Amino acid sequence: MSTTTTVPTHADGGDLDEAELRAWRGLLRVHASLSKALDAQLDREHGLPLTSYEVLVYLADAEGEKMRMCDLASSVLLSRSGLTRLVDRLERDGLLVRESCASDARGAFAKLTPAGHAKLAAARATHLAGVRTLFLSHLGAEELEVLGSVWDRVLPGAACAAPDACDC
Amino acid sequence: MSTTTTVPTHADGGDLDEAELRAWRGLLRVHASLSKALDAQLDREHGLPLTSYEVLVYLADAEGEKMRMCDLASSVLLSRSGLTRLVDRLERDGLLVRESCASDARGAFAKLTPAGHAKLAAARATHLAGVRTLFLSHLGAEELEVLGSVWDRVLPGAACAAPDACDC
DNA sequence: ACCGCATGGTTGCACGAACAACCGCCATGC
DNA sequence: GCATGGCGGTTGTTCGTGCAACCATGCGGT
Numbered sequence: 446m447s448t449t450t451t452v453p454t455h456a457d458g459g460d461l462d463e464a465e466l467r468a469w470r471g472l473l474r475v476h477a478s479l480s481k482a483l484d485a486q487l488d489r490e491h492g493l494p495l496t497s498y499e500v501l502v503y504l505a506d507a508e509g510e511k512m513r514m515c516d517l518a519s520s521v522l523l524s525r526s527g528l529t530r531l532v533d534r535l536e537r538d539g540l541l542v543r544e545s546c547a548s549d550a551r552g553a554f555a556k557l558t559p560a561g562h563a564k565l566a567a568a569r570a571t572h573l574a575g576v577r578t579l580f581l582s583h584l585g586a587e588e589l590e591v592l593g594s595v596w597d598r599v600l601p602g603a604a605c606a607a608p609d610a611c612d613c
Numbered sequence: 614m615s616t617t618t619t620v621p622t623h624a625d626g627g628d629l630d631e632a633e634l635r636a637w638r639g640l641l642r643v644h645a646s647l648s649k650a651l652d653a654q655l656d657r658e659h660g661l662p663l664t665s666y667e668v669l670v671y672l673a674d675a676e677g678e679k680m681r682m683c684d685l686a687s688s689v690l691l692s693r694s695g696l697t698r699l700v701d702r703l704e705r706d707g708l709l710v711r712e713s714c715a716s717d718a719r720g721a722f723a724k725l726t727p728a729g730h731a732k733l734a735a736a737r738a739t740h741l742a743g744v745r746t747l748f749l750s751h752l753g754a755e756e757l758e759v760l761g762s763v764w765d766r767v768l769p770g771a772a773c774a775a776p777d778a779c780d781c
Numbered sequence: 782a783c784c785g786c787a788t789g790g791t792t793g794c795a796c797g798a799a800c801a802a803c804c805g806c807c808a809t810g811c
Numbered sequence: 812g813c814a815t816g817g818c819g820g821t822t823g824t825t826c827g828t829g830c831a832a833c834c835a836t837g838c839g840g841t
Contacts, residue, residue, distance in 0.1 A: 460741065461741065461744070461749075464754075464757045464758060464761055465749055465757065467757075467760075467761035467764065467765075468749070468752065468757050468760040468761050468764070469744055469748065469749070471760065471761060471763075471764025471765070471768065472640075472643075472644060472647075472748075472760070472764070473644070473648075473690070474690065474764070474768060474772075475640075475764050475767050475768055475771060476640060476641070476644040477690050477775075478768065478771035478772045478774075478775045479640075479767070479771045479775075480641075481775040482771055482774035482775040485775065486774070494797090496797085496798095513819085514819070514820065515818085515819060515820080522641070522642065522645045523798075523799095524798070524799055524800080525819075525820065525821085526798075526799065526800080526801095526820085526821075526822080527797075527798045527799065528820095529820065529821055529822085530797075530798080530821095531797085531798090533821095546819095549806080549807070549818095549819085550805080550806055550807085551805065551806045551807070551818070551819045551820070552806095552818095552819060552820085553819080553820065573628065573629065575774075576629070576637055578770075579767070579770055579771050579774055580637065580640075580767055580771070581629075581633055581636070581637070583763065583766040583767045583770075584636065584763060586632075588759055588763055589632045589633060589635075589636050590632060591756055591759050592635075592636040592639065592640070592759075592760075592763070593632055593635035593636050593639060595639075595751065595752060595756055595760070596635065596636070596639025596640070596642070596643050597635075597639070598751040599643050599647070599747070599748055599751045600639065600642060600643055600646065602746075602747055602751070603643060603646035603647045603650055603747050603748070604642075604646045606646075606650035606654070606743075606747055607645075607646045607647075607649040607650040607653065608649065608650075608653050662827090664827085681789080682789070682790065683788085683789060683790080691828080691829095692828070692829050692830080693789075693790065693791085693829095694790085694791075694792080694828075694829065694830080694831095695827075695828050695829065696790095697790065697791055697792085698791095698827075698828080699827085699828095714789095717788095717789080717836080717837070718835080718836055718837080719788070719789045719790070719835065719836045719837070720788095720789060720790080720836090721789080721790065
């Protein structure tokens with residue numbers, strides 16, 4: 446049997462053509478390289494893993510610099526248990542505190558501390574610089590726009606097909 | 614599209630503007646959703662995690678359906694130790710075998726078994742279908758091209774900035 | 782031939798994350 | 812009022828991965 450053959454064609458049965466492969470594998474590789482590089486940089490210069498940084502960012506952008514655990518989890522793309530542990534670490538490091546919720550006794554807020562705010566301010570600069578030099582600097586304005594629109598079209602379907610959190 | 618709302622165009626100091634944020638966060642979210650969805654699908658329908666699938670793909674494409682552990686590791690973006698364990702699992706499941714290297718006694722090949730080849734053939738169909746429906750179907754030809762060229766520009770720098778494997 | 786030194790692969794260990802089970806609390810039903 | 816079901820958060824466990832340390836082998840110098 447020779448599966449050989451078949452380069453061309455887009456029909457569903459066949460392999461990916463060259464351009465498709467480039468777009469798809471590129472996505473995987475770029476994501477892997479970028480997140481690894483940015484995480485390493487952030488950890489090296491501020492002792493702050495990328496996921497922790499993301500938490501701080503979302504908190505800082507939120508009303509009162511606090512968010513419900515649940516919302517935070519879906520913002521940073523983590524499971525509830527994953528976020529619990531991550532918040533444990535951040536609380537231990539004094540970058541945020543847990544705060545009970547008045548209107549719903551089940552709920553808990555994670556709230557940025559001044560220390561967390563300061564840490565974020567420092568880290569933000571390096572991270573943004575990294576994103577710019579490693580990623581954005583290679584993009585023209587119209588490419589930026591293309592990417593954005595592509596993501597907007599892809600995301601709903603992908604998020605919906607992914608396990609959990611399908612509020613589509 | 615530069616709807617004058619123009620957030621202050623940013624030099625390196627400031628935050629990301631809206632388009633930049635969309636492009637960047639979109640990349641993260643799309644990757645997360647896609648890989649999670651595809652992994653779940655592959656695991657559900659063939660009991661094969663995505664990373665294992667990737668190994669089989671690269672092996673099948675290689676001369677003699679075998680590759681050196683080292684090359685395989687860098688192909689699937691895994692550390693050497695990570696690949697060792699992954700190959701352990703695949704060997705245990707009978708999808709590949711280790712084979713010693715005649716020309717270099719240190720080296721080891723991972724070689725696809727007929728069972729592995731068959732498993733891949735089955736899995737490939739579902740995976741490619743998934744990639745198409747969740748990702749490629751949303752892209753026009755010129756967008757495909759844009760993505761490819763963007764990745765090509767971004768990758769060298771990112772791969773170089775990432776720890777390990779910097780042959781730049 | 783011998784000695785460093787680099788390279789390929791495996792192992793011990795630690796860490797981060799997911800899953801499932803659980804508990805306390807809200808919001809309905811009767 | 813009290814039951815039921817759903818939701819928010821935490822805990823026990825397991826799994827996959829990276830790092831560092833460790834052979835064993837290859838390679839180049841002297």
